[in-house]
Amino acid sequence: MKKKLPLSCLLFMLILLLTACGRKAEITIHDGTVNTKVEVSLPKTVDEILKEAEISVAEKDEVNPSGGTELQEAAEITIRRRWKLTITTDGSDTKEVEILSGSTVKDVLEKEGITPAENQSLNVKEEDPVQEGMTIEITTSNGVTVVHDGKIEKIEFGVGTVGDVLERMNISLGAEDTVTPEKTEAVKNGTKIVIARVTYEEVTTSDTIPYETIRKDDNSLEKGKEKTEVEGVVGEKTTTYRVKKVDGKEESREEKNSEVIKPPVNEVILVGTKQGRYEVSRVAVPNCADGSHGYYEITYSDGSVEYVEY
Numbered sequence: 001m002k003k004k005l006p007l008s009c010l011l012f013m014l015i016l017l018l019t020a021c022g023r024k025a026e027i028t029i030h031d032g033t034v035n036t037k038v039e040v041s042l043p044k045t046v047d048e049i050l051k052e053a054e055i056s057v058a059e060k061d062e063v064n065p066s067g068g069t070e071l072q073e074a075a076e077i078t079i080r081r082r083w084k085l086t087i088t089t090d091g092s093d094t095k096e097v098e099i100l101s102g103s104t105v106k107d108v109l110e111k112e113g114i115t116p117a118e119n120q121s122l123n124v125k126e127e128d129p130v131q132e133g134m135t136i137e138i139t140t141s142n143g144v145t146v147v148h149d150g151k152i153e154k155i156e157f158g159v160g161t162v163g164d165v166l167e168r169m170n171i172s173l174g175a176e177d178t179v180t181p182e183k184t185e186a187v188k189n190g191t192k193i194v195i196a197r198v199t200y201e202e203v204t205t206s207d208t209i210p211y212e213t214i215r216k217d218d219n220s221l222e223k224g225k226e227k228t229e230v231e232g233v234v235g236e237k238t239t240t241y242r243v244k245k246v247d248g249k250e251e252s253r254e255e256k257n258s259e260v261i262k263p264p265v266n267e268v269i270l271v272g273t274k275q276g277r278y279e280v281s282r283v284a285v286p287n288c289a290d291g292s293h294g295y296y297e298i299t300y301s302d303g304s305v306e307y308v309e310y
Helices: 007-021 046-052 105-111 162-168
Strands: 023-031 034-042 062-064 075-080 082-089 093-100 120-122 135-140 142-148 151-157 178-180 192-196 198-209 213-222 226-230 235-246 249-262 267-274 279-286 294-300 305-309
Touching (some): 034 046, 046 075, 105 135, 151 162
Parallel strands (some): 023 075
Antiparallel strands (some): 082 093, 178 192, 198 235, 226 267, 235 249, 294 305
């Protein structure tokens, strides 16, 4: 027959059991966006509670209260994970960063010393909480003016070259078209791109051909006289040019061919060379009575003789 324990012994054992089991309390664990509630016996350290909840913590993570803190009553434990994020600027400049969970996008930018310019935008809001593996994209928007084909267009464009802007706008260049600045130059806020179109066309003009005046000696005309033998007539020709135009304005022209439609008729003028009647000799014949008076005997080229008193 078994012996019964005294009531006092039973009470003492119950007290020991209760003391060994501890007090039950609810602990809330905040781990990023996940909140876990566990019921544990206290007192226990934070590390013990996390182990019991099967929550592991990396060396770089922050735990508040710290892992060695012993909890005596219901409480909250906050874990801030060391998360890795990526910051990209205009799709090419990539930077890997680390920050504790619970931070905002603004916290990341401030930590990295990044202040977006007025013409830069983010793919997320600055007040948004960060996430593990998150990518923060910074995009630059440049105001670009493009002058082409008689139009002026303004667009917002990110980082790139003049050639990239033309490609986005589906603007093609002819073999001799020019673009300023050059296609390889990077665009900035306020960049003005000017495209000059080069075209060619044929132009035919009609022009007069002046006649020449030819003078011919004619001994049938007395010297000093002239006579028109042939009236001058202006000619006519057509000339075809290859005209280079820049944005519709002529820059230069090159003659391709010329054709005489009507040749000019030169004017011919006869110039008299025939000598007229002229004095050949003059002989003085004095008066016999008074030598101070007499007459001249003048002989001319035609054989005639004339007498003139003196």
